[in-house]
Amino acid sequence: MAIFKTRDAAGPLEYGRRLSIRTIVALTLIFLYAPIVTLMAFSFNDSRRNIVWQGFTFEWYGRAWNNARLFEAFANSLLIAAVATVLATVIGTMLAIGLWRFRFPGRAVLEGLTALPIVIPEICMGVAMMVFFARVQWPTDLPYPLNLASIIVAHTAFCFPFVAVVVRARMAGFDRSLEEAAKDLGASEWATYRDVILPYLRPGIVAGALLAFTLSLDDFVITFFTSGPNTMTFPVLVYSMVRFSVTPEVNAASTVLIVLTALVTVLAMTLQSPTKAAED
Amino acid sequence: MDSWKNNRGLFAILTLPATLWLAAFFLVPLGFVWLISFGEKQGIVDIALTWTLDNYLRALDPLYLGILFRSVWVAGIATLICLVVGFPVALAITFAPARWKPILLLLVILPFWTNLLIRTYALIAVLRTRGFINFGLEWLWEKASAVIAFLGMDPTPILGERFQAFDMLYNSGSVIFGLVYVHLPFMILPLYAALERLDKSYLEASLDLGAGQWRTLFSVTVPLTLPGILSGVIITFIPALGAFLTPDLLGGPDSQMIGNLIERQFKAANDWPFGAALSFLLMYVTFFVLALRAVGSSRQARIAAAEAE
Numbered sequence: 054m055a056i057f058k059t060r061d062a063a064g065p066l067e068y069g070r071r072l073s074i075r076t077i078v079a080l081t082l083i084f085l086y087a088p089i090v091t092l093m094a095f096s097f098n099d100s101r102r103n104i105v106w107q108g109f110t111f112e113w114y115g116r117a118w119n120n121a122r123l124f125e126a127f128a129n130s131l132l133i134a135a136v137a138t139v140l141a142t143v144i145g146t147m148l149a150i151g152l153w154r155f156r157f158p159g160r161a162v163l164e165g166l167t168a169l170p171i172v173i174p175e176i177c178m179g180v181a182m183m184v185f186f187a188r189v190q191w192p193t194d195l196p197y198p199l200n201l202a203s204i205i206v207a208h209t210a211f212c213f214p215f216v217a218v219v220v221r222a223r224m225a226g227f228d229r230s231l232e233e234a235a236k237d238l239g240a241s242e243w244a245t246y247r248d249v250i251l252p253y254l255r256p257g258i259v260a261g262a263l264l265a266f267t268l269s270l271d272d273f274v275i276t277f278f279t280s281g282p283n284t285m286t287f288p289v290l291v292y293s294m295v296r297f298s299v300t301p302e303v304n305a306a307s308t309v310l311i312v313l314t315a316l317v318t319v320l321a322m323t324l325q326s327p328t329k330a331a332e333d
Numbered sequence: 334m335d336s337w338k339n340n341r342g343l344f345a346i347l348t349l350p351a352t353l354w355l356a357a358f359f360l361v362p363l364g365f366v367w368l369i370s371f372g373e374k375q376g377i378v379d380i381a382l383t384w385t386l387d388n389y390l391r392a393l394d395p396l397y398l399g400i401l402f403r404s405v406w407v408a409g410i411a412t413l414i415c416l417v418v419g420f421p422v423a424l425a426i427t428f429a430p431a432r433w434k435p436i437l438l439l440l441v442i443l444p445f446w447t448n449l450l451i452r453t454y455a456l457i458a459v460l461r462t463r464g465f466i467n468f469g470l471e472w473l474w475e476k477a478s479a480v481i482a483f484l485g486m487d488p489t490p491i492l493g494e495r496f497q498a499f500d501m502l503y504n505s506g507s508v509i510f511g512l513v514y515v516h517l518p519f520m521i522l523p524l525y526a527a528l529e530r531l532d533k534s535y536l537e538a539s540l541d542l543g544a545g546q547w548r549t550l551f552s553v554t555v556p557l558t559l560p561g562i563l564s565g566v567i568i569t570f571i572p573a574l575g576a577f578l579t580p581d582l583l584g585g586p587d588s589q590m591i592g593n594l595i596e597r598q599f600k601a602a603n604d605w606p607f608g609a610a611l612s613f614l615l616m617y618v619t620f621f622v623l624a625l626r627a628v629g630s631s632r633q634a635r636i637a638a639a640e641a642e
Contacts, residue, residue: 066533066540074425077422078422081422082440084514085517086444088458088459088514089447089455091465144354147350148348151344152348155334155335155337155340155347163348166360170359174571174575174592174616175577176575177363177595177612177615180609181365184609210354211359242340271448271449273449273450274578278599288449288451292578307448307454314447315447318442318443
């Protein structure tokens with residue numbers, strides 16, 4: 054009888070209210086977050102030893118800002134991610150529209166091949182880029198910012214398939230009668246794309262671009278094999294420091310990067326959420 | 334869908350940039366690696382293409398074969414742990430109240446987007462001998478011995494002369510720990526997607542008809558979400574198998590994986606043909622695992638087709 058049930062008894066399917074499952078969820082979240090949160094907290098620690106909490110300070114943020122090597126690596130990472138994102142978003146979106154719109158011989162092959170950079174292990178793509186740039190004798194002594202070109206080329210190559218996948222998912226929901234209506238009303242091919250299809254795709258394009266941006270910013274393995282001796286990105290710099298001395302400055306710069314990626318991710322998720330899509 | 338012949342100009346504008354980029358900066362590089370894998374080293378930088386199979390045969394050397402098997406084993410254990418931990422988490426997210434769902438999902442996705450290197454570095458800071466776990470344990474040890482001394486006993490026989498820090502890094506255990514830490518979200522998301530689509534009335538029917546929770550789980554929930562479980566396993570296993578950074582930073586000399594072996598051939602050992610052969614072996618294993626799923630049951634293919642709609 055419902056009246057005698059205590060309010061807190063979990064229903065048979067309310068797994069989220071079972072203590073055992075709640076414990077597992079809580080432990081998993083602690084497992085996932087404790088290391089990151091500790092790292093962020095200790096970027097405010099007033100001690101070089103990095104283990105004992107001595108007091109709150111912003112000192113490491115100032116030092117990170119003034120550390121030329123760290124600053125350069127961080128700026129390189131952002132510049133590479135920005136340019137690779139623009140390139141990947143443009144060609145990825147065009148490919149998604151092309152695959153949606155046209156029937157052509159080799160369509161399935163092209164689709165399969167564009168999925169390859171997503172599925173093959175990163176290290177395989179990394180060594181392939183290393184071999185490629187060595188074989189074609191890509192110049193390694195170009196002045197800034199051209200010395201970043203090889204990394205941008207590699208990042209674009211693995212980012213645009215992700216953009217294409219995200220945009221195609223959005224494209225799948227497109228009602229072609231909108232396009233036909235535009236054309237019936239006298240819109241040219243170009244005007245239909247500009248005023249009907251692209252505005253419809255916008256949430257997908259933005260989500261794809263944000264995904265490409267975080268993928269590029271996050272990448273270590275492919276950059277590690279592509280970058281020349283004089284080009285540093287933030288992950289590559291951290292890698293070179295981890296074994297020897299990791300300073301609180303790196304904690305501070307990492308915290309900035311974590312907050313930046315978290316903001317981008319939350320933004321991407323909001324744009325992709327169904328309620329938002331329905332409003333568009 | 335139009336035929337490409339109806340509007341060749343637009344077709345070319347839309348598909349050529351991506352096709353050319355993919356060909357020039359992905360397929361050609363892979364082709365180079367493939368060719369090199371049949372080559373022989375001559376001098377320091379020159380590689381002669383002799384169509385030899387020696388590089389592939391060298392991978393059968395017990396030393397390298399051991400590393401390959403260990404990679405499969407370590408990635409397999411990590412995947413299994415992810416599945417066992419990830420399933421209840423995915424279950425909890427699926428059956429969570431509507432307003433909690435997006436928050437829980439975001440909490441799972443966020444670490445996934447946080448820089449891999451930063452996360453690995455954070456793990457080192459937690460696990461190393463002078464890291465946070467050992468520091469916390471040492472603090473507990475001091476308090477415990479103070480309490481014992483306060484009670485008038487000698488703490489030495491119980492707790493030892495002084496605190497012994499645990500060596501948690503640089504072994505296969507820490508590599509598995511790191512792989513689980515990095516790949517857990519990869520597992521949870523497809524599991525959640527499968528559970529979300531599951532018709533809950535099947536579970537209710539099973540419970541109504543007298544099956545217990547465990548029996549419902551193994552006879553109803555797991556079989557019905559098998560495609561999602563397989564996706565999760567594959568999506569976790571493939572990157573774990575090819576992992577380079579995690580075993581490199583968290584592993585010791587005895588816990589290197591195939592990714593480290595490949596990296597060494599291209600950097601320190603400077604033996605590109607062997608590295609290229611290993612790289613293609615890793616890719617063939619990847620394709621094999623993907624093909625296993627593709628040829629799975631036709632039922633699964635139908636579900637995938639329904640998803641694509």
